[in-house]
Amino acid sequence: MIRKLISRIFDLPASLAGNKSKPRVIALAQHGVRRDALSHAALRVVSRLQDAGYSAYVVGGAVRDLLLDLTPKDFDIATSATPEQVHHLFRRSRIIGRRFRIVHVMMGPETIEVTTFRGGEVANKNETGRVMADNTYGDQAEDALRRDFTVNALFYNPTDETIIDYHHGVKDLRARKLVMIGQPARRYQEDPVRMLRAVRLAAKLGFTIDEHTRKPIAANAILLRNEPPARLFDELLKLLHSGHAYACLKMLRDEGLSQGTFPLLDAVMDEPGGETFLKNALANTDERVRADKPVSVGFMLAAMLWAQVRNRWQLRIGQGERDIAALVEAMAEVETLQDHDFAIPKRFSATMREIWFLQPRFESRGGQRAFRFIEQPRFRAAYDFFCLRADAGEVPRELQQWWEDFQHAETPERQQMVDSLREAANPANAAKKRRRRRKPGTVADGGGEPA
Numbered sequence: 001m002i003r004k005l006i007s008r009i010f011d012l013p014a015s016l017a018g019n020k021s022k023p024r025v026i027a028l029a030q031h032g033v034r035r036d037a038l039s040h041a042a043l044r045v046v047s048r049l050q051d052a053g054y055s056a057y058v059v060g061g062a063v064r065d066l067l068l069d070l071t072p073k074d075f076d077i078a079t080s081a082t083p084e085q086v087h088h089l090f091r092r093s094r095i096i097g098r099r100f101r102i103v104h105v106m107m108g109p110e111t112i113e114v115t116t117f118r119g120g121e122v123a124n125k126n127e128t129g130r131v132m133a134d135n136t137y138g139d140q141a142e143d144a145l146r147r148d149f150t151v152n153a154l155f156y157n158p159t160d161e162t163i164i165d166y167h168h169g170v171k172d173l174r175a176r177k178l179v180m181i182g183q184p185a186r187r188y189q190e191d192p193v194r195m196l197r198a199v200r201l202a203a204k205l206g207f208t209i210d211e212h213t214r215k216p217i218a219a220n221a222i223l224l225r226n227e228p229p230a231r232l233f234d235e236l237l238k239l240l241h242s243g244h245a246y247a248c249l250k251m252l253r254d255e256g257l258s259q260g261t262f263p264l265l266d267a268v269m270d271e272p273g274g275e276t277f278l279k280n281a282l283a284n285t286d287e288r289v290r291a292d293k294p295v296s297v298g299f300m301l302a303a304m305l306w307a308q309v310r311n312r313w314q315l316r317i318g319q320g321e322r323d324i325a326a327l328v329e330a331m332a333e334v335e336t337l338q339d340h341d342f343a344i345p346k347r348f349s350a351t352m353r354e355i356w357f358l359q360p361r362f363e364s365r366g367g368q369r370a371f372r373f374i375e376q377p378r379f380r381a382a383y384d385f386f387c388l389r390a391d392a393g394e395v396p397r398e399l400q401q402w403w404e405d406f407q408h409a410e411t412p413e414r415q416q417m418v419d420s421l422r423e424a425a426n427p428a429n430a431a432k433k434r435r436r437r438r439k440p441g442t443v444a445d446g447g448g449e450p451a
Contacts, residue, residue: 035158041107042075057155117143185216192223203247229343245282274307298351358382
């Protein structure tokens with residue numbers, strides 16, 4: 001009772017109020033995750049650390065995903081070794097990070113992230129409670145306490161194939177529930193991006209966010225405004241690459257996080273036709289992510305912002321501006337708006353702009369223009385985007401099908417397709433060209449068979 005009272009008064013997790021919980025050790029027969037489900041690189045890194053006398057476990061999302069019968073995107077390892085000790089053990093490794101140092105170990109084509117067990121106390125915080133530096137080390141129990149959600153605080157030991165569970169993570173996972181470790185409001189203040197992470201994991205895994213975990217999100221959403229734009233953009237990319245991008249964005253909005261962090265997202269979904277177009281575009285992206293196919297970030301951003309570009313483009317045309325000039329102005333206006341939300345790196349914004357700028361060229365097919373267009377480096381991305389527009393009813397399906405046929409036709413067939421367009425546009429000239437020229441000496445000319 002006293003420990004619980006102290007925890008409530010000082011807004012501390014029970015563990016920091018003087019109680020270190022004993023973990024539950026779950027045997028292979030109970031969880032079913034075998035060591036051969038791990039990557040070869042992860043097994044080698046754990047083995048070398050353990051052989052050197054350190055504790056080492058696969059931890060976090062990889063353990064969670066294996067328990068859900070999902071294929072982990074990567075494998076992270078937690079160890080009692082310091083970053084310097086890890087770096088000394090692995091020749092192909094580097095220490096990175098300032099707020100909390102970690103080690104990237106390169107093992108063949110795979111990079112394994114190795115972190116030292118974090119300590120239970122963090123002294124270096126700013127006035128809002130944000131953790132500014134976090135290089136305090138501790139034991140496994142303290143490290144489990146410092147992790148965000150119970151389902152991410154699971155440690156897997158490949159040696160005996162057991163799972164170490166300090167916070168009932170396996171129970172919450174089976175209930176498909178996302179529960180914050182410790183006091184949610186305090187944890188969000190320590191790192192506001194945890195709110196975005198809660199939304200992404202819930203949408204991606206089909207989990208519900210525990211009410212105690214969800215309740216403080218709306219009140220603390222304003223803290224995200226203090227995060228660096230580059231970090232927010234990275235989190236946006238994780239949402240878009242989750243394989244459930246639209247569900248993530250919708251939940252982001254439902255939880256009140258878009259207004260303070262991504263107000264442009266609200267504008268996109270409120271734009272006429274914006275939500276439907278975005279939903280269709282991200283459904284295609286999700287299919288590629290789940291099929292482990294490459295996804296263009298520039299393409300996704302072009303789809304997110306297209307409704308605003310399109311509506312401003314059409315408005316300017318209606319005011320008498322020329323087609324291309326109107327599009328360029330609309331693009332510039334939307335890019336200026338999104339700059340207030342997050343910093344899109346130039347390598348992505350250049351692709352986004354080019355996809356938009358190429359859209360009017362699908363209307364122009366005469367002469368050699370169609371032949372030159374399909375040689376454009378960005379033609380395929382622009383065409384895929386054009387298909388999305390056709391699906392949304394923005395452009396004629398017949399026009400999209402013409403370009404589909406043109407791409408797969410041989411050169412003579414392509415020329416015939418272009419000629420047919422010209423003939424259809426000028427039927428009188430086409431009739432003259434089709435008229436047969438009479439050969440001299442024919443019956444029609446008064447001639448006949450030679451005598």
